[in-house]
Amino acid sequence: MNPTPLLEASGARTATAQVHEAIKQRILDGVYRPLEFVREAAVAKELEVSRTPVREALRELVSEGWLEAIPHQGARVTEWTEKDAREVFELRLVLEPMAVGLACRHIDAATLAHLDDLASRMETLTETPLDGAGHSELASLNHEFHRLLIQASDNQRLAQILESVVRTSIIRRNFASYDRSALKRSMQHHREMLIAIGAGNAAWAENVMRAHLLAARVLHVSVDSTAASASPP
Amino acid sequence: MNPTPLLEASGARTATAQVHEAIKQRILDGVYRPLEFVREAAVAKELEVSRTPVREALRELVSEGWLEAIPHQGARVTEWTEKDAREVFELRLVLEPMAVGLACRHIDAATLAHLDDLASRMETLTETPLDGAGHSELASLNHEFHRLLIQASDNQRLAQILESVVRTSIIRRNFASYDRSALKRSMQHHREMLIAIGAGNAAWAENVMRAHLLAARVLHVSVDSTAASASPP
DNA sequence: ACTCTTACGATTGCATGCAATGTAAGAGAT
DNA sequence: ATCTCTTACATTGCATGCAATCGTAAGAGT
Structure with a gap:
């Protein structure tokens, strides 16, 4: 078996795409709560990738409306009113x-x-x-x-x-x-x-x-x- | 005056945001034609930044529908039919x-x-x-x-x-x-x-x-x- | 007690080097 | 001549280090 099965489950796509899916799922599951910041370093460590694919996934999620970006401060889950x-x-x-x-x-x-x-x-x-x-x-x-x-x-x-x-x-x-x-x-x-x-x-x-x-x-x-x-x- | 005025014109925002605007403008102006690939290295050299902010800008533009991404091959201007x-x-x-x-x-x-x-x-x-x-x-x-x-x-x-x-x-x-x-x-x-x-x-x-x-x-x-x-x- | 200043810590923003992958050209065989 | 396999190159994908910036809390002054 693969020694790092954390992300391998979702097929052989790029790391960015897998991180993208993983974060989205955690938002849906309520692991990341509204207004909570999603930290690059924390996600990178947890999913065992570098910060680069995490950064790119976060930007995509911002464009799709899941997160909102605050310059020099990070991305947080959008609130639902x-x-x-x-x-x-x-x-x-x-x-x-x-x-x-x-x-x-x-x-x-x-x-x-x-x-x-x-x-x-x-x-x-x-x-x-x-x-x-x-x-x-x-x-x-x-x-x-x-x-x-x-x-x-x-x-x-x-x-x-x-x-x-x-x-x-x-x-x-x-x-x-x-x-x-x-x-x-x-x-x-x-x-x-x-x-x-x-x-x-x-x-x-x-x-x-x-x-x-x-x-x-x-x-x-x-x-x-x-x-x-x-x-x- | 600033020695590198290429991107400074658009205010004091992040490099990524400025590259984003620059590429979008070039698509609108027809400098980048439909189906033409926008190469990271070329844009980076031309705008005098590293490839990182270019990559991030490209991903944003893909999410917004200006470009389409092809894995391991790059991003090209979307065709208009x-x-x-x-x-x-x-x-x-x-x-x-x-x-x-x-x-x-x-x-x-x-x-x-x-x-x-x-x-x-x-x-x-x-x-x-x-x-x-x-x-x-x-x-x-x-x-x-x-x-x-x-x-x-x-x-x-x-x-x-x-x-x-x-x-x-x-x-x-x-x-x-x-x-x-x-x-x-x-x-x-x-x-x-x-x-x-x-x-x-x-x-x-x-x-x-x-x-x-x-x-x-x-x-x-x-x-x-x-x-x-x-x-x- | 309150406010303003300042220095520190945490986090993102950016640059660069290396690895992985896909493309295309060329050699060889049929 | 055409097809296939190989190989080299161009380009993206990813990792990592450093710089810039912001929030915070401690401390001086009123």
């Missing part, structure tokens, strides 16, 4: 419907089948009471469902933007706060979206997505009823 | 109306006055025939107008996304292809938006913005009439 949650939801509420709308034009049968499979597996999961592992698996499947849908929009920039916007906001947000009826409704939204997409009905799909997101919002944030909707294009 | 132009326009067509809609709720009198001033100066410019410098100034004012409007949306993420999406697409796109009537129409759009915002009428402002962008598109890209509009929220 109510305003951040609001901003992200405003964006998702516009961008995800846009994505499914575009997907209606571009999607192929194989992707649709894959989405169908994911929806089925989620439905199966929700038929029995869920433990912790079940919630985790459901969250994973759900994330994959949305990711695949967004990829099908055939707009690479949109996909990248949504990926970064959504992932930084998740931080292990799961379905623990969903009651039984909310869960079933969420699964039905997925189904309905696939039917709308299969029918090529963009408007239908977009509105189901908006309903899906708004329904989720009530469960996650203290809803401010700024329900002032935007106007039709 | 018709598909890229389409993607960016699809995004702007959704995000900029969203921004002005939000701005209707959050804007303050001072910002509105500033926007009014910018609109006036652009109108003055368009009253006489334009030379190259005039086009450049108009483009600059126009960019500032849109930037300020987007800031007024009070959604920091939206502003950052639009900034990156729009700026990488500009590459010195100016108003040279605008004829007289198109220019005047564009200026009127600005005015109308400000009036709509002043009246707090989000739907009005959003639709003017969409018209503004669609009118600009016909002048820039070979329009594909995929005028299939999205549905109302």
Whole structure:
């Protein structure tokens, strides 16, 4: 076996890429808390690399919004405020419907089948009471469902933007706060979206997505009823 | 005076930040052409710094989409295709109306006055025939107008996304292809938006913005009439 | 007791040398 | 002539040492 297995697990990529992943994971896992500084030397020692790849990984993470850089002082985990949650939801509420709308034009049968499979597996999961592992698996499947849908929009920039916007906001947000009826409704939204997409009905799909997101919002944030909707294009 | 004034012009920031700006400017100016590799050693020698700040600047530019990294081979300027132009326009067509809609709720009198001033100066410019410098100034004012409007949306993420999406697409796109009537129409759009915002009428402002962008598109890209509009929220 | 100054420690910022890797040119065989 | 293997070179990837800078806490002065 390898004598230094600390980073080797993630394939044969560059050290910078591996450090990048490692730090991101620790942020997601809550090992590095908001406003806490991530010190170059400490990470380097812990992962058994020099400070150089750590520095480069930190700069990348700053560009992606995971950390904020303070000159001559270091990089610290970005804080997550109510305003951040609001901003992200405003964006998702516009961008995800846009994505499914575009997907209606571009999607192929194989992707649709894959989405169908994911929806089925989620439905199966929700038929029995869920433990912790079940919630985790459901969250994973759900994330994959949305990711695949967004990829099908055939707009690479949109996909990248949504990926970064959504992932930084998740931080292990799961379905623990969903009651039984909310869960079933969420699964039905997925189904309905696939039917709308299969029918090529963009408007239908977009509105189901908006309903899906708004329904989720009530469960996650203290809803401010700024329900002032935007106007039709 | 300083004996090495090559980079000192841009204030007293870090070398990395200055190299970052320098390379970005050269991409915008066309010194570095699409698909051309930007070599660490060459930039370092030219700007009289070591390879370290160059490496860090390159990584940042990759994260921002100006360059694409190829492992062990370097970073090259991203190519700009018709598909890229389409993607960016699809995004702007959704995000900029969203921004002005939000701005209707959050804007303050001072910002509105500033926007009014910018609109006036652009109108003055368009009253006489334009030379190259005039086009450049108009483009600059126009960019500032849109930037300020987007800031007024009070959604920091939206502003950052639009900034990156729009700026990488500009590459010195100016108003040279605008004829007289198109220019005047564009200026009127600005005015109308400000009036709509002043009246707090989000739907009005959003639709003017969409018209503004669609009118600009016909002048820039070979329009594909995929005028299939999205549905109302 | 409070404020301003100053010196120290910790941390990032930058330079440079060496190792790893990928590319391309050239020799040899078919 | 074409294909393959080898080898040398150019370039990035990484490690390490030193310099610049910032925060902090101790100490002098009011």
